[in-house]
Amino acid sequence: MSRVGIAGAGLLGRLLAWRLAAAGHEVQVFDPAAGPDDRTPPQAVGWTAAGMLSPIAELETADLRTAQRGWRSLDLWARWLPQLSRQVHFRREGSLLLAHRGDAGSAQRLLAVLLAKAAGRADQPQPRPLSAAELAALEPAVHGPALAWLLPGEGQLHCVQAMQALAHEATGQGVRWHWRMPVQQVDAGRLDGQAYDHVFDVRGLGARPQLPVRGVRGELLWVQARGLVLHRPLRLLHPRWRVYLVPRPDDIVLVGATEVESEDRSPISVRSLLGLLSAAHSVLPELAEGRVLHMETNLRPALPDNLPQLQVAAGLTRINGLFRHGWLLAPALVEEALAASGLREAA
Numbered sequence: 001m002s003r004v005g006i007a008g009a010g011l012l013g014r015l016l017a018w019r020l021a022a023a024g025h026e027v028q029v030f031d032p033a034a035g036p037d038d039r040t041p042p043q044a045v046g047w048t049a050a051g052m053l054s055p056i057a058e059l060e061t062a063d064l065r066t067a068q069r070g071w072r073s074l075d076l077w078a079r080w081l082p083q084l085s086r087q088v089h090f091r092r093e094g095s096l097l098l099a100h101r102g103d104a105g106s107a108q109r110l111l112a113v114l115l116a117k118a119a120g121r122a123d124q125p126q127p128r129p130l131s132a133a134e135l136a137a138l139e140p141a142v143h144g145p146a147l148a149w150l151l152p153g154e155g156q157l158h159c160v161q162a163m164q165a166l167a168h169e170a171t172g173q174g175v176r177w178h179w180r181m182p183v184q185q186v187d188a189g190r191l192d193g194q195a196y197d198h199v200f201d202v203r204g205l206g207a208r209p210q211l212p213v214r215g216v217r218g219e220l221l222w223v224q225a226r227g228l229v230l231h232r233p234l235r236l237l238h239p240r241w242r243v244y245l246v247p248r249p250d251d252i253v254l255v256g257a258t259e260v261e262s263e264d265r266s267p268i269s270v271r272s273l274l275g276l277l278s279a280a281h282s283v284l285p286e287l288a289e290g291r292v293l294h295m296e297t298n299l300r301p302a303l304p305d306n307l308p309q310l311q312v313a314a315g316l317t318r319i320n321g322l323f324r325h326g327w328l329l330a331p332a333l334v335e336e337a338l339a340a341s342g343l344r345e346a347a
C-alpha cells in the first residue's frame with residue numbers, strides 16, 4: 001500500500017481520494033477551502049456545474065477522445081454511484097437538442113459537425129431526429145421548438161450531492177483532509193516538501209504557474225417551477241446562446257451556462273440573465289412562474305488547447321484542463337491515471 005498526497009479537494013481530488021482509499025492506500029488531501037461543504041466560489045468549480053454528461057453534444061467543441069472518455073465515464077458513474085452510502089441523483093435517459101424554425105440553418109450546421117466528428121465510428125451513438133408527436137410524448141412540457149433530436153445514452157448527475165457523497169465516503173475509508181491548507185509546491189513525491197510515495201496535482205486553476213491553465217467564466221441559475229415535469233436535459237441551439245436546461249429533484253431546473261473568456265467571478269450580468277432566461281422560456285413556457293432560487297458564477301479550468309491533460313511521471317500525476325466537461329471526464333481520467341501510475345484501484 002502506498003502513502004498518497006493529493007493537492008486539491010475538488011471533483012478530481014474527491015474522486016481520487018475515494019478510489020485510492022477504498023483500495024487500501026493511505027491518503028491525505030490538501031485544499032484552501034474551509035471544509036468539505038465550503039462551496040462558495042472561488043472554491044471548487046465542481047460544485048457549480050450543471051452535471052450534464054453529454055458525449056455527443058460536447059463533440060461540438062471537443063474531440064473524439066473526449067467523447068470516448070465520456071462514454072466510459074457514464075458507465076463508471078453508473079457502477080460507482082450506487083457504491084456510495086449517500087444517494088446521488090443520476091439519470092441516463094438521453095438528452096434533447098432543440099431548435100426554433102428560424103434557427104434551422106445553424107442547427108443543421110451543428111448536426112453536421114457532430115456527425116462528421118463521429119463519422120465511421122460504430123461505437124458513437126448518433127443524434128436521432130424526433131417528430132413533433134415523439135417530442136410531445138417524451139417531454140410534454142416543451143413547447144415552441146420546431147426541430148428536435150434525441151441524443152441517446154446521454155445523462156446527468158447532481159453535482160452538489162456527488163461532491164458531498166464522495167467526501168463522506170472517502171472520510172469513511174480513512175482519508176485525512178487538511179482544510180485551509182493550500183499547496184504551493186508540487187514535485188515528484190512531495191507536496192510543499194512533505195514526502196509521499198505518489199502525489200496528485202488536481203488543483204485546477206490553483207496549479208498556476210506550473211501549468212498554463214486559465215479560467216473561463218460560466219454563469220448559471222437555479223429556477224424552481226412547481227409542478228413542472230421534465231425528464232431529461234434540454235439543449236437549445238440558439239445562434240447566439242448555447243442554453244441548456246437540466247432537471248433536478250424538487251421541481252428545480254438549472255439554466256446555463258454562459259462561456260466568457262474572463263476570470264471575473266462577480267455575479268451574473270444582466271445581459272446573461274436576460275439571454276439565458278428568455279431562451280429557456282422560449283422552449284419551456286412554464287418557467288415563467290418559476291422562482292429564481294440561486295445564481296452562480298465560477299471559472300472552468302482550461303488549458304490552451306481546451307483539452308484535458310493527464311501527465312503521469314514517477315511519483316507525480318497531474319490532471320487538469322477539464323474545462324466544460326469535468327463531470328463527463330473525471331471517472332475515465334481517474335481510471336487511466338491510477339492504471340498509469342501503478343497504484344492499485346478499488347474493484
Ligand SMILES: Cc1cc2nc3c(=O)[nH]c(=O)nc-3n(C[C@H](O)[C@H](O)[C@H](O)COP(=O)(O)OP(=O)(O)OC[C@H]3O[C@@H](n4cnc5c(N)ncnc54)[C@H](O)[C@@H]3O)c2cc1C
Pocket residue numbers: 007008009010011012013030031032033042043044045046047048049050051052053181182183184202203204205206207217218219220256257258297298299300301319320321322323324325326327328329
Ligand atoms: C457554469 C458551469 C457549468 C458546468 N457544467 C458542467 C456540466 O454540465 N458537465 C460537466 O461535465 N462539466 C461542467 N462544468 C465543468 C466542471 O465543473 C469542471 O470541469 C470540473 O469541476 C473541474 O474539476 P477539477 O477537479 O479539475 O477542478 P475543481 O473542482 O475546481 O477542483 C480544484 C480544487 O483545487 C483546489 N485548489 C486550488 N488551489 C489549490 C492549492 N494551492 N492547493 C490545494 N488545493 C487547491 C480548489 O480549492 C478546488 O477544491 C461546468 C462548469 C461551470 C463553471
